[in-house]
Amino acid sequence: MANLLAKNRETGPTEEVLGRSPFLGVISDLSQSFHPNTSLSLFRRMCLIRYFELGIVKAARDGLITYPVYLSLGQEAIGAALSTVIPHYMIFAQHRCHGIYLAFGGDPVRLRDELLGLPSGTSGGRAGSNCIQCHEENITMFGHHGLIGENVPLGVGAALGSNRPTACFFGDGAAEEDYVFAAMGFATTHKLPVLFVCEDxxxxxxTTVDRRRTWSMTKVAKALGMEALETADDPWTIIHRTQELTRNLPAFLNIHTCRAHWHVGVGQDGLPEWDRFELVREQLGRLGLAEKALKTEDEIQKSVGELWDSERLRTRLGR
Ligand SMILES: Cc1ncc(C[n+]2csc(CCOP(=O)(O)OP(=O)(O)O)c2C)c(N)n1
Ligand SMILES: [Mg+2]
Incomplete structure (x- = not known):
């Protein structure tokens, strides 16, 4: 593992899969070139996702959430980073999308209510965790319907019809669906303004990627004729790479990240390979922002904690 990490530290930006590591494609010290407020805003978004999701874990354990939930814990940096670069893109989300919704400005109360099955939820409490949608002035997000990767052709079709910049988020599993390739190829042929993002x-x-396939999605995207890059989920690198890629859409970004909890549900099988939240917190310390980061984290933890107050929710739900 040490050798692999050392090797990947040296690789810099890459188009190829060179093994998993928190440093793959990451531009070291890039964070120093960002304004402190941008770094703190990134962290604020990550805190919102992390503490919201931890609220779900508690609510499920307290018996308040009885539907399946797909948590974004561990993957917070992706939504946090992308929402600072492409805040007004139409979003076609996958099933694991709480983090994207929250980072792009979705209302946490409506998401909580959806997970509780309340009429005030994002889909009137009828769709649940894997189909979060929102059509407000600040965020246009289409929910997922159940077939992994289906949001890719839907997003491409929407971009064709509207010519609006569009982001399609999908997982490394969804990337293997044939209609994903066809839609990406169509987007290249018609030069559509779509950013494809794989939350890998x-x-x-x-089942891990190495047991499912020998090919790289980044190479496939390149072969289809679009710019494509591979990076670990360092949020500063994601911002930088997204700024580059969005100059010439369509484009593809494969982001290596770690799911911290079960595929569905709130259980955990040991520690994830890396914890980007901790790594970002450490980096903020190196940037001299430890105190401000702590204040941000405390503030969000408190406000999100109130959203998930079990006693209050029990009274509201009449349980
Ligand atoms: C077309 C299709 N095949 C299989 C499934 C069953 N299924 C649901 S989620 C999932 C795994 C998705 O993995 P990935 O796309 O990497 O997303 P992640 O859950 O890792 O975020 C599968 C196979 C499905 N919903 N749709
Ligand atoms: Mg996956």
Whole structure:
């Protein structure tokens, strides 16, 4: 593992899969070139996702959430980073999308209510965790319907019809669906303004990528004729790479990340390969922002904690 990490530290930006590591494609010290407020805003978004999701874990254990939930824990940096670069893109989300919804400005109360099955939820409490949608002024997000990767052709079709910049988020498992390739090829042929983002947590339910395929999605995207890059989920690198890629759409970004909890549900099988939240917190310390970061984290933990207050929710739900 040490050798692999050392090797990947040296690789810099890459188009190829060179093994999983928190440093793959990451531009070291890039964070120093960002304004402190941008770094703190990134962290604020990561805190919102992390503490919201931890609220779900508690609510499920307290018996308040009885539907399946797909948690974004461990994958917070992706939504946090992308929402700072492409805040007004139409979003076609996958099933694991709480983090994207929250980072792009979705209302946490409506998401909580959806998970509780309440009429005030994002789909009136009828769709649940894997189909979060929102059509407000600040965020246009289409929910997922159940077939992994289906949001890719739907997003491409929407971009064709509207010519609006569009982001399609999908997992490394969804990347293997044939209609994903066809839609990406169509987007290249018609030069559509679509950013394809693979949240590559190395798992399709419980099966790792190396046991499922020998090919790289980044190479496939390149072969289809679009710019494509591979990086670990360092949020500063994601911002930088997204700024580059969005100059010439369509484009593809494969982001290596770690799912911290079960595929569905709130259980955990040991520690994830890396914890980007901790790594970002450490980096903020090196940037001299430890105190401000701590204040941000405390603030969000408190406000999100109130959202998930079990006693209050029990009274509201009449349980
Ligand atoms: C077309 C299709 N095949 C299989 C499934 C069953 N299924 C649901 S989620 C999932 C794994 C998805 O993995 P990935 O796309 O990597 O997303 P992740 O859960 O890792 O975020 C599978 C195989 C499905 N919903 N749709
Ligand atoms: Mg996956």
């Amino acid at each position: 947590n190395n798992l399709s339910i419980l």
